[in-house]
Amino acid sequence: MTSPSGSSPAEAAAFLEAHPEIEAFDIVLTDVNGIGRGKIIRRHELMAIYEGGRHMPISILGLDITGEDVHETGLIWDSGDGDLRAWPIPGTLLPLHGTSPARGQVLLSMYHLDGTPMSSDPRHALVRQVEAFAARGLKPAGAFELEFFLLKNERDAEGRVQPAHAVLDGRHSGKTEVYSVDHLHGMEPLFSDIYAGAKAQSIPTETLISEYAPGQYELTLHYRDDVVRAADDLVLLKRLVRMQARRNGVTACFMAKPIEKYAGSGMHFHISMPDQAGRNVFAEETEGTWNEALLHALGGMAATMPESMLVFAPHANSWRRFVAQSYAPLAPTWGVNNRSVALRVPAGGVKARRIEHRVSGVDTNPYLVAATVLAAIAKGFDEKLDPGPETTGNGYETAPHLDSGPADWRSAIEAASASEFLKAALGPDLHSTFTAIKRAEYMRVARTVSELDYHLYLHEV
Structure with missing residues (x-):
């Protein structure tokens, strides 16, 4: 065959x-x-x-x-x-x-x-969306960013996770070492293994950053002219990071919010839209004067974001990431060179114009995320949707918040289950499979008596 x-x-x-x-x-x-x-x-x-x-x-x-x-x-x-x-x-x-x-x-x-x-295989849903854009004469290009924590294998006396000691010399830092290059040196043996593994697997891994929490890091991936391969890259890289961390005696954590008092981990998705001639249709003729394709794409992504939140935040823990001033967005807003919004147009040259979708946690499925984002862009194109005014300054203070969409996991499950847009974006079978699995997982969490229950209620009620 x-x-x-x-x-x-x-x-x-x-x-x-x-x-x-x-x-x-x-x-x-x-x-x-x-x-x-x-x-x-x-x-x-x-x-x-x-x-x-x-x-x-x-x-x-x-x-x-x-x-x-x-x-x-x-x-x-x-x-x-x-x-x-x-x-x-x-x-x-x-x-x-x-x-x-x-x-x-x-x-x-x-x-x-x-x-x-x-039809319940997530990768096929993304392939289908890419094929639909090919019929429009467009070939979506993009890349994902991977944020994650490196943790000790053992939890502390209260059962909480702890940032890993440096694998080089055992040094411990409980500080937020954001953008510290020297801090990265302590994990050099592990990251050398990750880069070596990425080279062997042709994963286009690039910049390494110490992120905005103790034990948190980010790896970026080179832009692909094929969004399906970009999602494959993310799947392969997560497996690689997890495996090499384990071999180096630490745990790679891809929970959206593993430590309650620090920022969570995102999986930002960068997307541009070349045509068959290689011209990026998001690129404006005059820098700073946005063209209709870019604005309509933003409009589609903003309009469909509330009913799509289950894709972008699929687990109970996912929703703990959405905290003000934490670099996680709280509303379907857009802005230019602004990290307080959900949809960011990064600074840079006109030819490289793209949208950074900042909503998804690192615990999401990249095939589902990319398929949903592409379907939203298509809706924006077809219906010429307006994204509304640009958010400037501190979007956490000036923009509407979660009252514009589901406020928690259960509401997101209900919104996704009822969404005709998401059913079309994923396909009816995958939509049914995905929402059924999420409902089952919600019930598993809802019926579990946790340590927090005992802490709050054991001696008080």
Whole structure:
């Protein structure tokens, strides 16, 4: 059977010849929560996957954050938990740095047995949106930023997480070492491994920053002329950072808000819109005079943001990130060179004009985020939506706040479930799968008696 993903046995054969040392491979399918699920296969099994795909259960796309079946998705016993066929994503067959014995990995995407895309696979939703823009003569380009914490493996006496000591010499800092270059040196062995792993996997990793909280860092990725590959980059980089942190004796944390008194971690998405000739349609003819395409894109993103918040903040913890003065936006606002808004037009040359979508936490699925943002831009184009006045100065003080959209996780689930826009953006099947999983996860959290309950109520009520 010809691979519906475009993968080729020649790619696998060339890789095996170039890497005789590799004995096994991680085969990874990304679910709606952005979790990589799959298997470790032996070297001799790889060619068969490229020649005929790999049977995997349909239920792998109907799991909650803990890996439990969510029966309401219709992907478990409604279909007898039958197998579908996963195929390799071209260009993602790559070596893993520092493993012993040597291993590689390849990302997979799910298809029906007849080769049609499985509509609850998040990557297919993004591919569909990109294809819709191709029909308009446009090819979205972009990149994600990755913010994360490096934590000790052990929690403190009160059960709270703690910033990791420097892996170089064990030095500890409880300060916000934002933009401190010297502070980065303490994690140099770990980041050297990350950069080496990124080079081996052709992940275009660039700038490293000490961010705005103890133990918080940011890695940026080079801009791609293919938004799907940009999302692949983010998926691969998160796996790489987590693996290399563990090998260096610390924990990489991708929660949106792991430490209550400090800023959370975002996954900012930069997006521009070249046409077939390579001209960026967001670029204005005269710098500072915004063109209609840019404004309509901002208008679509702002108008659809309230009903899309479940994509951008999919977990209970996600909502703790939205705090004033914390570099996380509180309303669907836009501005120029302003980090207090949700949609930022960065400073820079006209040809590089882009929008930075600052809403998503690092705990989100980049395929869902990019698909939703692109659908919003398309809506803005089609309906010529106005983003409203530009927010200047301190957007936390001058802009409306969360009363313009869902104020919490439950409200976001309800808004997403009722959203015709989101249903079209993700496709009806993925929309149903995603919202069913989120409702199940909400009920799991709602019925859990936490340590906070005992702290507040045990001796008081």
